[in-house]
Amino acid sequence: MIKTLLAQLKEYKPAAIKTPVFVAFEVIFDVLIPYFMSLLVNDGITARNMNNVWLYGGLMLLCAFLALWAGAQSGKYAAVASAGFAKNLRDAEFKNIQNFAFSNIDEYSTGGLITRMMTDVTNVQNSFQMIIRMCVRSPLMFIFSLGMVFYLSPRIGLIFLIVVIFLAIALFGIIFLVRPIFEVMFKKYDKLNENIQENIAGIRAVKSFVREDYEIDRFDRSSEDIYKINKKAEKILVFNSPIMQLSMYALMIGISWVGAKQVVAGNMEVGTLMSLFTYTGSILMSLMMLSMVFVMVSMSIASAKRITEVITQVSYLESPKNGITEIKDGNVEFDHVYFNYKENDSHEYVLDDINFTIPSGTTFGVLGATGSAKSSLVQLIPRLYDVTKGSVKVAGIDVRDYDLKDLRDKVGVVLQKNVLFSGTILENMRWGDPDATEAEIMEACRLAQADEFIQRMPDKYDTYITQGGTNVSGGQRQRLCIARALLKKPKILILDDSTSAVDTKTDSLIRQAFLEKIPDTTRIIISQRISSIQDADNILVLDNGKVSAIGTHEELLKTNAIYRQTFEAQQKGDDQE
Numbered sequence: 001m002i003k004t005l006l007a008q009l010k011e012y013k014p015a016a017i018k019t020p021v022f023v024a025f026e027v028i029f030d031v032l033i034p035y036f037m038s039l040l041v042n043d044g045i046t047a048r049n050m051n052n053v054w055l056y057g058g059l060m061l062l063c064a065f066l067a068l069w070a071g072a073q074s075g076k077y078a079a080v081a082s083a084g085f086a087k088n089l090r091d092a093e094f095k096n097i098q099n100f101a102f103s104n105i106d107e108y109s110t111g112g113l114i115t116r117m118m119t120d121v122t123n124v125q126n127s128f129q130m131i132i133r134m135c136v137r138s139p140l141m142f143i144f145s146l147g148m149v150f151y152l153s154p155r156i157g158l159i160f161l162i163v164v165i166f167l168a169i170a171l172f173g174i175i176f177l178v179r180p181i182f183e184v185m186f187k188k189y190d191k192l193n194e195n196i197q198e199n200i201a202g203i204r205a206v207k208s209f210v211r212e213d214y215e216i217d218r219f220d221r222s223s224e225d226i227y228k229i230n231k232k233a234e235k236i237l238v239f240n241s242p243i244m245q246l247s248m249y250a251l252m253i254g255i256s257w258v259g260a261k262q263v264v265a266g267n268m269e270v271g272t273l274m275s276l277f278t279y280t281g282s283i284l285m286s287l288m289m290l291s292m293v294f295v296m297v298s299m300s301i302a303s304a305k306r307i308t309e310v311i312t313q314v315s316y317l318e319s320p321k322n323g324i325t326e327i328k329d330g331n332v333e334f335d336h337v338y339f340n341y342k343e344n345d346s347h348e349y350v351l352d353d354i355n356f357t358i359p360s361g362t363t364f365g366v367l368g369a370t371g372s373a374k375s376s377l378v379q380l381i382p383r384l385y386d387v388t389k390g391s392v393k394v395a396g397i398d399v400r401d402y403d404l405k406d407l408r409d410k411v412g413v414v415l416q417k418n419v420l421f422s423g424t425i426l427e428n429m430r431w432g433d434p435d436a437t438e439a440e441i442m443e444a445c446r447l448a449q450a451d452e453f454i455q456r457m458p459d460k461y462d463t464y465i466t467q468g469g470t471n472v473s474g475g476q477r478q479r480l481c482i483a484r485a486l487l488k489k490p491k492i493l494i495l496d497d498s499t500s501a502v503d504t505k506t507d508s509l510i511r512q513a514f515l516e517k518i519p520d521t522t523r524i525i526i527s528q529r530i531s532s533i534q535d536a537d538n539i540l541v542l543d544n545g546k547v548s549a550i551g552t553h554e555e556l557l558k559t560n561a562i563y564r565q566t567f568e569a570q571q572k573g574d575d576q577e
Contacts, residue, residue, distance in 0.1 A: 001308045005124070008092050008311075012084035015077040020136040022074035027137055029067035031144040034278035036060045038152070041271025074133055082129035089121050093310045101317035102384050103341065108310075111194025116310050119189055120303035127300035130293045138293065141286040145279045152272050153262070159254040160283060167247045167284075171240070171291040178236045179298040185229045186302050192222040240291060248284050255280060317383055323403030327410045328395040329360035330491040330522030332381060338389035339376060349388065350376050351545045358522055358538070360395075360491075363515075365533025366526040367563065368542030374526045375416060377542065378494045381524075382411040394492065412490035414498035418481040420469030425454060425461045428480065432487030440487065447513045448483035449506050450476070474501035482510065492522045499532060507532050530567050539563070 009016055036056045044053035093116060097105075146164070150157035199206060199215050206215055255276055262268035339351035350373045358364045368374045379385050380392045383399050391398045399407060412432075420428050429441045436444075441461065445451040453476055457463040469477040478498050485493060493514070499507045511532070514523055527533050534553040541548040541556065541563050549560040556563040 001304055004308050004312055005089070005304060008088040009081070009085055010088055012081045012088070015081040015084070016132055019074050019077040019081060019132045022070045022077065023133055023136045024140060026067050026070035026074060027140040027144060029063040029070065030141065030282070031148060032063045033060050033067070034275040034282075035148060036063065037278070038269070038271035038275035041274060042269040046270065078129050078133045081132060082125050085128055086121050086125035089124065089307060089311075090117050093117050093121075093307065096311055096313060099315045100313070101315050101386075102379070103316045104313060106341070109190060109194050111192070111197050112190040113310070114197065115186065115190050115193050116303075116306050119193075120186065120306050123296075123300045123303040124307060127293075127297050127304075130296055134289050135293045135297075138286040138290040141282055142290070145282045145286070149276060149279050149283075152276060153259070153268060155262075156255055156258055156276055159251065159258065160280075163247050163251050163254070164283070164287065167243065167287055170243045171287070171294070174236055174239060174243075174291070175294045175298050178233050179301070181229060181233045181236075182299040183302040185226065185233070186306065188222065188225045188229060192219075192226060195219055195222050240288075244284060244288050244291075247287075248280070251280050251284065252277070317386055317404065319404035320401060323406070324397060324401055325403045325406040327402065327406065327491050330358075330520070331360040331393075331395050332358040332364075332492060332522060332524070333393040333396070334377075334380075334390070335393065336390040337380065337387050337392060339373075339380060339385065340388045341376075341385070349545060351380075354390075354547060356538075356540060356547065356550055358524065360522050361520045362537040363511075363523045363525065363535070365536035365539035366524065366542065367528075367530065367533060367539060367566065368548075369562075371544075372542040373545040374542055375496055376545075378413070378496055378524055378526060379415075381492060381494065382408045382413055384413075409488060410491040412485035412488045412493045413496070414478070414481045414485045414494065415496050416498070418478075418498065420465045420472070420477055420480060422467040423465060424459075425463050425465060425480065428465055429461075429484055429487060432484040433489070436487050441483075444483040444486040445480075447486055447510070447517055448479045449502075449509050449513070450479035450483050453479075475503070475506070478502060479506075479510075486518070490521060492524065493518070494524045494526075496526045497528060500528065504529070504531055511535065530563075530570055 036059045040053060040056035040060065043049060044056055093113075097113065142164075146157065146160060149160050195215075195218055199219070206212060255273075259268060259273040259276060263270060263273055334354045334356050337351055337354040338349045339354075340349050354377065366374050366377065376385070380387055381394065381399065383402075383404060386400065391400075393399065394402070394407070394411075421431070426438070426441060429444065430436055432444070433440070438461065442451060445454060454460055454463070465471065465480075469480070472480070478501050482495065482498060499510060502510075507529075508531075511525075514521070525533050525536065530553075533539055537552070538550055539553060539556055540550050541560055543562060548562055549556055551559065557567060558564075
């Protein structure tokens with residue numbers, strides 16, 4: 001875990017190294033100030049020697065300025081190193097998420113990933129800054145100050161040692177108790193973020209069903225859970241301050257008692273006793289800071305583990321080394337394909353023994369009831385998922401042998417849940433081809449029957465699309481997504497129920513445009529409407545993940561009950577309308 005995280009320091013490693021170096025100088029100068037103060041009092045003021053007063057006073061001022069300069073430098077480099085470290089951690093998480101297969105994404109909630117990239121990274125950032133600064137300063141200050149105490153008075157040094165041992169045991173006990181609580185708290189943060197994300201994404205549905213009060217109640221419950229866990233942690237952490245104060249008062253009393261006796265006996269000078277009191281504050285403050293660091297670090301360990309999980313997560317789908325980059329045609333073959341989302345559930349397959357071939361340049365329809373695994377079937381072609389058994393071949397070659405990027409570049413997919421991104425229509429279209437000209441974009445939009453409504457917009461192709469495409473209708477959104485897929489100039493075009501929101505006339509125009517303009521592209525159309533696929537060269541009927549029948553529209557009407565019943569029901573519905 002630590003190795004994985006530190007690997008993300010990269011260009012900020014020099015700043016991370018410089019920070020503890022300057023901290024060390026700051027501590028040395030801070031520790032020297034009380035020592036020179038004792039000399040100033042003992043050899044200057046008490047001895048009535050002005051030369052020593054000026055000498056040690058000047059040295060104290062010099063140490064103060066040097067400590068201030070070193071502290072400023074350490075603060076600057078700590079801020080640079082920690083902020084840069086956080087940036088690189090987020091970059092590493094985001095980059096790896098982009099490499100995730102669908103099956104990887106299924107293992108995480110959206111809210112959980114957001115928490116890992118925001119809250120968890122912030123926790124690690126704060127802890128890292130503390131580690132390279134406070135975690136260096138506190139031990140050094142403790143060691144040097146305790147060393148000076150023993151140098152000035154071994155007897156008082158023993159008092160320090162006893163109190164410090166007690167304090168260390170107490171603070172580590174607090175940390176031990178509070179750490180598991182923080183681990184639970186981050187899981188609750190995941191749930192809260194998930195609720196927020198889900199509510200905002202589905203705010204229209206919330207208002208349509210008048211579920212505002214329910215959502216508020218659900219949010220309150222999640223927020224209340226976090227509050228209870230925080231309160232539980234704070235009930236333990238609250239003992240930090242009393243324990244510190246107890247230790248400080250015990251030390252003050254011990255030093256005052258022993259020191260006063262030694263001063264009266266002539267075994268200790270007044271300046272030495274004053275410096276011992278100063279070192280008392282330094283030692284206790286260093287321990288206090290160290291306890292804060294440990295609390296923060298212990299809280300961040302859970303965050304660090306969660307970040308490491310995302311960074312080190314290996315995609316279940318990886319591009320083969322020296323994968324094939326050229327896809328000759330759009331021929332698709334399913335060879336005894338079995339598929340399951342979970343490898344362990346092999347006793348019941350989502351797709352069960354699928355066998356068929358789609359010749360290149362033909363239109364292939366897929367029909368089936370909801371839950372019949374139609375989407376799962378087509379997602380195997382661009383390797384959004386891998387088959388459990390059997391093989392899917394494109395142009396006679398197993399899709400697992402192709403370079404993943406080249407395969408997906410040649411397979412245009414318009415999924416059921418395809419979305420538009422915030423930006424202009426032109427910017428959204430260039431997701432299909434970053435180098436596409438305006439003329440090419442307009443041609444793709446004409447094929448997808450999108451140009452006609454774009455031209456009616458005030459800014460036309462410069463019209464801004466809001467996040468998720470919420471400022472256009474469902475049918476317009478589908479047509480824009482189809483146009484975007486066409487810009488890839490795919491060998492295979494998959495439309496996964498992606499004309500469901502358009503009228504039958506527009507649907508027919510889209511299919512006619514495909515036949516005329518991209519006749520060499522293999523077209524796979526999933527639809528609930530038989531009218532959208534009845535002109536296909538072949539139609540596959542799926543029933544609970546199994547092939548029920550394959551044939552033309554006329555053949556299926558004669559031979560397949562599922563297809564015939566669906567057709568008759570839809571015909572009756574059209575007649576009633």
